[in-house]
Amino acid sequence: MTSPSDPSAPPPSERKPLHVQVVTQPALQGCWAVNISETGIGLIATPTGPEEGPREGEDLEMAFTLPDSRARVQVRGVVRWRHDPVERDEGGVTALGVSFHAFEGADGVKLKRYLLDHQLYVAVVYAEEAELRGLRAALESHVRLRFAQSAEDVDTLLSRGDISALLVCGQDEARAVALVERLAMRRAEADPTGAGPASDLSPRILYCAPAMPTRLVALFNQGKIFRALTPPCEPVALRQAVLQASRELGLRTEQRRAALELERNLSRERAREAPRLAADPGVANEPGFRSPAMRQVLEMVRVAAPHRVAVLLQGETGTGKEVLARVIHRLSGRSGQSLVVQDCGTLTETLLESELFGHVKGAFTGAVADHPGLFVLADGGTIFLDEIENTTPALQSKLLRVLESGDVRPVGGTQVRRVDVRIIAASNRDLAEEVRAGRFRSDLFYRLNSFIVDLPPLRERPEDVLDLAHYFIAHFNRTLRRSVTGLAEDAQQVLRYAKWPGNVRELRNCIERAVLLSNDDEPVCARHLPPSLSAGLEGARRQVRVGSARSLRERLEQMEKEIIREALENHGGVVRRAAAALEMDPVTLGRRVRRHGLLAKEP
Template sequence: MTAPSDPPVLPTPSERKPLYVQVVTQPHLQGCCAVNISETGIGLIATPGGRTQGPREGEDLEMAFTLPDSRARIHVRGTVRWRHDPAERDEGGVTALGVSFHSFEGSDGVALKRYLLDHQLYVAVVYAEESELKELRVALDNHVRLRFVQAPEDVDTLLGRGDVSALLICGRDEARAVALVERLATRRAEADPTGAGPASDLSPRILYCAPAMPTRLVELFNQGKIFRALTPPFEPVALRQAVLQASRELGLRTEQRRAALELERNLLRERAREAPGLATGADVAEEPGFRSPAMRRVLELVRVAAPHRVAVLLQGETGTGKEVLARVIHRLSGRSSQSLVVQDCGTLTETLLESELFGHVKGAFTGAVADHPGLFVLADGGTIFLDEIENTTPALQSKLLRVLESGDVRPVGGTQVRRVDVRIIAASNRDLSEEVQAGRFRSDLFYRLNSFTVDLPPLRERPEDVLDLARYFLAHFNRTLRRTAAGLADDAAQVLLWAKWPGNVRELRNCMERAVLLSGEDELVRARHLPPALVGNAEGVRRQQVRVSGAGSLRERLEQLEREIIRDALEQHGGVVRRAAAALEMDPVTLGRRVRRHGLQAKDS
């Protein structure tokens, strides 16, 4: 590539235009084509031979492509701003990239800018008769650029331009028009086996303007093979509105897909950066949080259940790590190479949760603009983790039972049943047997899930794990928050060990995040960096332990107990000796003397 000329640089992103042309890249990206373009960047899709092929985010990419009409060849260098690869099991998926331009070859930047300024929507028209040509030109000539063809092979060539947004199928021959619709639908399905991927989203919208039986038109529309049907003779305003709407809808879908892929990629990257994960290849028993005797007993049960398809029910207080344990079960199973799908059943209404789990068909309810496969279908061959399953309704529990027993999934509003092979792991913060007795949970589903139950002990019953987890979270937040906390000071470690942890591991994680943020550069995390409520509660527990299990002679233990009683009384009465003495029913002078002997802080009044 020659030395770059001064490219057109804009301070803000310019408007994107649709552009569907082949793009040659270096490093090579197999099956690469553009989907949209602006003065400052380009959106690409590709089908690389693997996740390692082509540039990664932040790397440079050289591109060459041809602009429609002018046939100008553009050579440009850019930086990959984001990249989204499909899941490994998604054979029909494509890789999407967003690339920002930073240098053009020669005057190519000017050529691109001229193309974008002159850009108009292109509409292809096939089989139009002489009587229809005038009507089409009157309605559309000042709004779009029309291209007329008569043969199906010419339609393929025209659509291959890459900038046609709509196709009008005209004429009086119903059989010929319907055959072309079916042929184009077949080609889209071959390029996009899922029926919902980029190939169909980026194909021109078809407006059917030929005769056909109403029932046939409804069938074609419901199958997504045509965008709209118009009956000749054409009313100019209605025809123009239909064509412009089809073109806008294509642009909107393209932009939605681009934005969705970029957002999904950013979310996945953020989760990978922030979420504490299990080290691949490591012994689970050596992971932080699994080293106490209580958790080792849990792991013994997990190792028994993990290799088998048996449903597992995890029970324990909130924050004890049920999702982490579900991931351990999946990792130790024969399904570890497949998907693990997680759904919190307490965050959605019954209707939304049913749609999310089982999917829905287009038109099943308001807002169902496309088929949605559902999490059970996405988890086929893998594992689904249903957290807070106690929050599901009896109606939904009945459908879950059917999936457990038969593997059959039927989407909301659909008639076809799909068979899936999914291993279910459920979790509950409550005792499900008590929920069954109270009539809030179906007994048949409970007994189906209860085939293998694992109870997770709360953190207060596994003190051996507290400091291990604390140091793990400290290192994790040092990395993700870009901090340099040097470790745990003794006073902080003592507070963590004395705390009751009603929020369990989740509470410990949040405490360590706060402490890392409050600590200075290369400073030890100390008790003052921990939440005051946690420190106060831990101090109360420590005093109680001293009273019950203090060491030393009887005299020493009685002295210590007296000191703690007087300290509590002073704290409750603002350090005023007279008020503390009244509460303890003793002489203020005597109490004052003992306060001084124990070295406690007090006020005179």
């Protein structure tokens, strides 16, 4: 949610009408979308009772298909308000307002592209060749036309969910009136939303076919048509009628939503008691964030998140840099806007430039249409650039220009667009070292390193290993439909002493494999884990057995030396970083390094 303390935070995005079926978890019977924006969605449903589905303040998982592109969107949100009718009858409908907070993969970008490209859609049925030319000339610069020649084609078009008006044309009066009557009967008897009266949310019907005046008056009075136009339709009158019908549908939808929300607030007076999203989510209680090392990282994140400062996340692959970027976005004043993610290591320079900055039609082979680019899609929100060390100097120069001026120019274009985007960058390597080696531009580095956060590898925060393992077991029990009961003692020992070169990502994959190999209602055992993980446990046991015939002091000295050597190896020989990982004073560690005769860099 947008933070009131951030005056620069962008306003909520505009709602657009959308009438498509939505699958939810927890399940809501007869759930359909009413409208949608970048930050939330309006839903209506016909549950069997007020106890079905989520309550206010509870999470809701949703999946729906966007019209035209047929792109599938999966998103998690929180129910901001819910209204249940006092008496459940045929016209009773439950309404919900849901705020988005986490999209699956790039689904947030899919939605933003749909909203940016959104236009009014108008269906035309039974139009003859002479009428088609006039309709296109009058309407195509204002709306997108979709054509049908049968009642079945009309059903298909209306099921898209974004048709705002239907023009019934042709010269066959009986066929045109029969279609109007058929659509009215379907709305009255089989409206899937249950959101009566049915005409509230259905496309407006403009009757442009011949008919007796008395019949037209009857159809209008019964609410079966929105307006009748005498053929041949005059272009200006036709255009005004179509635009008015589309606007009226959007206005009625928004009025209904606002009325339900107001009724809910006034009738139940629950505004103060309703659960609310915390301004500062308790991310410290999430798996993988409870060790001292990660608590220190979160403290730094909480300092940086509310301010418009570039954040550079550094750490090994698989340490959770994208997860932390989402935490930063969630704690910022931009949390109500888009978070766009791009891995800079997966695309060539040309494709990455097009993806980030967009391109115009004809800029290169295959550019068949304008493409807005991720910086435009992230306008008002945050963009996360992972593996930024893989970008070329030429692309780094263009990124620097966006950082300094906010100006984005698409590939092949001359027009510059100003965007307001916060950048979070991530690198698997030390960017300062990359600058010294001449592989990364120093000017871009100094723009990105306003606030550096180093993520410790999993082997340096063993307190998180078992916590994450139990979390992944629960996750894969749900997704794989298994019922594994936890971790056996031997599996816990293996996980604790594993080196985890792949960090949290490797742990996740190991647990997924183990859950698949385990029997239901039994715990994960060591035999279900990859054999390579056992090397760490065997190494720990060998260290304990080293010099078993020597004194306790000598054995402890040997173990201390091995621990310090491993810490130095993991941190490139830098005593300061090794000391932070071991939670020691750097001066003390430097003294012990010299005593043990180990090689190190600056203290």
